[in-house]
Amino acid sequence: MNDVAARAQVSLKTVSRVVNGDAGVVEGTRRRVLDAISQLGFRRNDSARQLRIGRAAEIGLLVEDVGDPFYSTVTRAVERVAAANDCLLFTGSCDDDPERERKLALALCARRVDGLLIVPASADHAYLASELDSGLPVVFIDRPPVNLDTDAVLADNVGGARSAVAHLIAAGHRRIGFVGDDPDIYTARRRLLGFRQEMAAHGLDVDEAWIAVGEPGAGRLRRHAERLRDKLEQLLDGPAAVTALFTGNNRITTQVLRELALRDADAGAVLPRPALVGFDDFEFADLVTPGVTVVAQDPAALGRTAAALLFERLAGLTEPARQVVLPTRLVVRGSGELPPPA
Amino acid sequence: MNDVAARAQVSLKTVSRVVNGDAGVVEGTRRRVLDAISQLGFRRNDSARQLRIGRAAEIGLLVEDVGDPFYSTVTRAVERVAAANDCLLFTGSCDDDPERERKLALALCARRVDGLLIVPASADHAYLASELDSGLPVVFIDRPPVNLDTDAVLADNVGGARSAVAHLIAAGHRRIGFVGDDPDIYTARRRLLGFRQEMAAHGLDVDEAWIAVGEPGAGRLRRHAERLRDKLEQLLDGPAAVTALFTGNNRITTQVLRELALRDADAGAVLPRPALVGFDDFEFADLVTPGVTVVAQDPAALGRTAAALLFERLAGLTEPARQVVLPTRLVVRGSGELPPPA
DNA sequence: ATGAAAGCGCTAACAC
DNA sequence: GTGTTAGCGCTTTCAT
Numbered sequence: 279m280n281d282v283a284a285r286a287q288v289s290l291k292t293v294s295r296v297v298n299g300d301a302g303v304v305e306g307t308r309r310r311v312l313d314a315i316s317q318l319g320f321r322r323n324d325s326a327r328q329l330r331i332g333r334a335a336e337i338g339l340l341v342e343d344v345g346d347p348f349y350s351t352v353t354r355a356v357e358r359v360a361a362a363n364d365c366l367l368f369t370g371s372c373d374d375d376p377e378r379e380r381k382l383a384l385a386l387c388a389r390r391v392d393g394l395l396i397v398p399a400s401a402d403h404a405y406l407a408s409e410l411d412s413g414l415p416v417v418f419i420d421r422p423p424v425n426l427d428t429d430a431v432l433a434d435n436v437g438g439a440r441s442a443v444a445h446l447i448a449a450g451h452r453r454i455g456f457v458g459d460d461p462d463i464y465t466a467r468r469r470l471l472g473f474r475q476e477m478a479a480h481g482l483d484v485d486e487a488w489i490a491v492g493e494p495g496a497g498r499l500r501r502h503a504e505r506l507r508d509k510l511e512q513l514l515d516g517p518a519a520v521t522a523l524f525t526g527n528n529r530i531t532t533q534v535l536r537e538l539a540l541r542d543a544d545a546g547a548v549l550p551r552p553a554l555v556g557f558d559d560f561e562f563a564d565l566v567t568p569g570v571t572v573v574a575q576d577p578a579a580l581g582r583t584a585a586a587l588l589f590e591r592l593a594g595l596t597e598p599a600r601q602v603v604l605p606t607r608l609v610v611r612g613s614g615e616l617p618p619p620a
Numbered sequence: 621m622n623d624v625a626a627r628a629q630v631s632l633k634t635v636s637r638v639v640n641g642d643a644g645v646v647e648g649t650r651r652r653v654l655d656a657i658s659q660l661g662f663r664r665n666d667s668a669r670q671l672r673i674g675r676a677a678e679i680g681l682l683v684e685d686v687g688d689p690f691y692s693t694v695t696r697a698v699e700r701v702a703a704a705n706d707c708l709l710f711t712g713s714c715d716d717d718p719e720r721e722r723k724l725a726l727a728l729c730a731r732r733v734d735g736l737l738i739v740p741a742s743a744d745h746a747y748l749a750s751e752l753d754s755g756l757p758v759v760f761i762d763r764p765p766v767n768l769d770t771d772a773v774l775a776d777n778v779g780g781a782r783s784a785v786a787h788l789i790a791a792g793h794r795r796i797g798f799v800g801d802d803p804d805i806y807t808a809r810r811r812l813l814g815f816r817q818e819m820a821a822h823g824l825d826v827d828e829a830w831i832a833v834g835e836p837g838a839g840r841l842r843r844h845a846e847r848l849r850d851k852l853e854q855l856l857d858g859p860a861a862v863t864a865l866f867t868g869n870n871r872i873t874t875q876v877l878r879e880l881a882l883r884d885a886d887a888g889a890v891l892p893r894p895a896l897v898g899f900d901d902f903e904f905a906d907l908v909t910p911g912v913t914v915v916a917q918d919p920a921a922l923g924r925t926a927a928a929l930l931f932e933r934l935a936g937l938t939e940p941a942r943q944v945v946l947p948t949r950l951v952v953r954g955s956g957e958l959p960p961p962a
Numbered sequence: 963a964t965g966a967a968a969g970c971g972c973t974a975a976c977a978c
Numbered sequence: 979g980t981g982t983t984a985g986c987g988c989t990t991t992c993a994t
Contacts, residue, residue: 279971279972280971288980288981289980289981289982290971290972290981290982291973291980291981291982292979292980292981294972294973295979295980297972298973302979302980303979303980304979304980307979307980319750319753319754321726321729321730321750321751322730322971322972323671323730323732323970323971323972324727324730324731324732324972325667325670325671325676325731325732325971325972326671326970326971326972326973326986327971327972327973328667328972328986329665329667329668329671329970329971329972329973329986329987329988330971330972330973330974330985330986331972331973331974331986332986334667336710336731343696344686344692344695344696344699344711345692345693345695345696346692347689347692350686350687350688350689350692350695351687353686353687353692353711354685354686354687354713357686357711357712357713361712366710366712366724366727366728366731367710367711367712368678368708368709368710368711369686369695369699369709369710369711370699370703370708370709371696371699382708384663385666385708386708387663388663388664388665388666389666389667389678389708390665390666390667408661408663409663411661412661532903532904532907535907536906536907539906539907561874561904562874562903562904562907562908564878564881565874565877565878565881565904565908566904566907566908566909567908567909621987621988622987630964630965631964631965631966632965632966632987632988633964633965633966633989633990634963634964634965636988636989637963637964639988640989644963644964645963645964646963646964649963649964664987664988665986665987665988666988667987667988668970668986668987668988668989669987669988669989670970670988671970671971671972671986671987671988671989672969672970672987672988672989672990673970673988673989673990674970
């Protein structure tokens with residue numbers, strides 16, 4: 279900006295005025311400055327600007343894994359809201375590693391982003407308290423904060439799970455298996471709770487052998503997949519066999535579908551399928567046979583709502599931490615309506 | 621930092637030394653500073669730091685749409701490389717809108733990011749020339765730069781398309797339809813070229829009625845989907861009917877599969893399927909019936925390679941702009957091996 | 963081992 | 979209309 283000022287023979291401040299479109303610069307001067315700018319290929323340094331004005335026009339988003347369609351949809355929705363507010367977006371994946379969440383979140387704080395959206399991996403968010411105190415708005419997505427008083431936008435995990443189980447029971451099932459993620463994860467825990475609640479509400483006892491949950495830690499999904507074959511074998515052919523399955527998220531539903539297909543391939547025939555309802559909708563749910571009945575959340579709404587709330591806070595909203603719960607929707611496609619074997 | 625210095629009764633510079641772990645601070649002083657830091661909840665302002673040292677430790681990534689599994693996989697791969705280099709990552713989706721690409725790219729430049737990775741939407745990248753001149757490393761992904769001399773990491777679109785068509789011809793097909801995206805898009809154009817080349821190499825004339833390409837502009841995919849039904853009807857039942865289809869990317873393959881399923885539903889029966897090979901692999905390709913034979917690219921490798929190249933440039937690599945072409949791989953699953961009707 | 967002064971590139975406040 | 983000065987929060991250079 280100094281160079282531009284020198285070349286245009288004006289003061290630095292005048293250049294600043296022109297660059298920012300401030301009024302009070304006569305047309306002739308303006309032209310000279312503009313010429314100098316284009317001759318020098320000058321472009322305002324926005325980080326310097328932000329340092330001065332104290333607003334970054336950047337927010338950060340931390341998810342479990344942008345590569346997962348669920349989170350990439352969340353990300354896309356957040357992006358749109360950010361763009362509408364002329365904000366750039368930092369993104370990062372934590373892989374359910376608390377240390378990585380912490381590191382990324384603090385790095386974003388050190389960058390002085392204007393706000394943070396977090397799908398948390400850790401079980402303690404006290405480390406963000408001082409940032410919150412100094413005015414950083416933070417909105418949690420999909421899972422609530424622990425030891426931290428701030429906004430969260432969640433799905434109705436318990437209600438969704440209950441509707442899935444109720445649907446299977448209505449189709450005549452009494453022995454229903456639950457294949458879910460590590461219950462250390464909030465959503466997985468809540469869905470398992472919903473499963474148990476709905477079974478109990480119908481007076482049905484749950485045999486613990488019907489419940490297959492993942493192990494904790496990053497990389498657990500891969501390990502889960504490796505052990506799924508045996509689990510499914512127990513669930514479908516073992517002494518405590520079930521007639522229906524409720525799968526706890528999109529990835530697990532996919533894994534189960536793949537295993538069922540492999541069983542068919544091994545048998546050289548299409549084996550009778552257990553009824554299946556999955557938590558989370560996915561793009562091909564209607565294109566496999568039978569179509570997969572799911573409890574759909576709206577990941578775009580999750581991201582959109584959280585980002586909108588963040589910008590409300592940024593605009594000065596000061597009410598106490600809000601917890602928004604988004605409804606789920608049962609989408610009937612065939613797999614959940616299969617009756618139990620006679 | 622000033623506040624910390626005051627509280628610890630040392631100079632600002634000593635605080636800086638402690639914060640950065642510089643040698644030359646006696647243990648007692650260090651303790652005092654550390655205490656002051658934790659009492660005040662101080663955290664170094666990295667944007668101010670970056671302004672001073674001239675390195676942002678941030679890079680930017682622009683894709684067409686993070687919500688698309690192809691690009692979200694690219695994004696995830698870039699993220700990993702960025703994290704390995706202690707860099708934060710800005711992401712943005714351009715929706716194939718040149719204006720949006722330009723705006724986002726320039727906003728990132730104004731933030732003085734250390735480098736840029738771009739899946740371009742525009743057809744002219746001269747606007748980045750001055751940034752390049754002032755030393756900003758830029759690597760294009762998936763589509764090459766136009767009017768700009770910089771690195772690019774691409775897939776072998778022509779070769780991949782040719783392998784798909786060759787595969788269909790080997791299965792006995794002579795009349796093959798091409799359903800692709802807007803040929804204004806580099807990848808779509810190259811894949812159509814590969815289609816034509818391979819047909820020609822086998823001495824097969826291409827009836828232009830066999831070629832269905834999308835319209836230009838953002839939102840074209842939705843419009844494409846709406847018109848796909850009629851196009852497919854012409855392609856499969858019209859006077860110039862084909863016996864096989866080559867679909868130009870993951871989204872179009874999905875749309876075609878959905879339309880074929882709808883035709884079955886309308887007919888109340890499983891109609892005979894045309895053979896089908898799709899460009900791009902996707903998660904459910906093996907779970908639909910029949911399994912979808914695809915020409916698989918490796919989106920993770922695309923992102924990883926591009927990011928690695930960017931960091932090589934950042935580390936000082938000065939050789940001329942490099943163009944890396946990644947191979948594709950034909951994955952046989954059933955749909956591409958269906959023979960033509962007798 | 964510690965500190966003072968200058969400056970990264972910009973904007974705010976107040977001249978003139 | 980335009981310019982001057984100070985300072986955002988940090989690092990660099992050079993003293994002490």
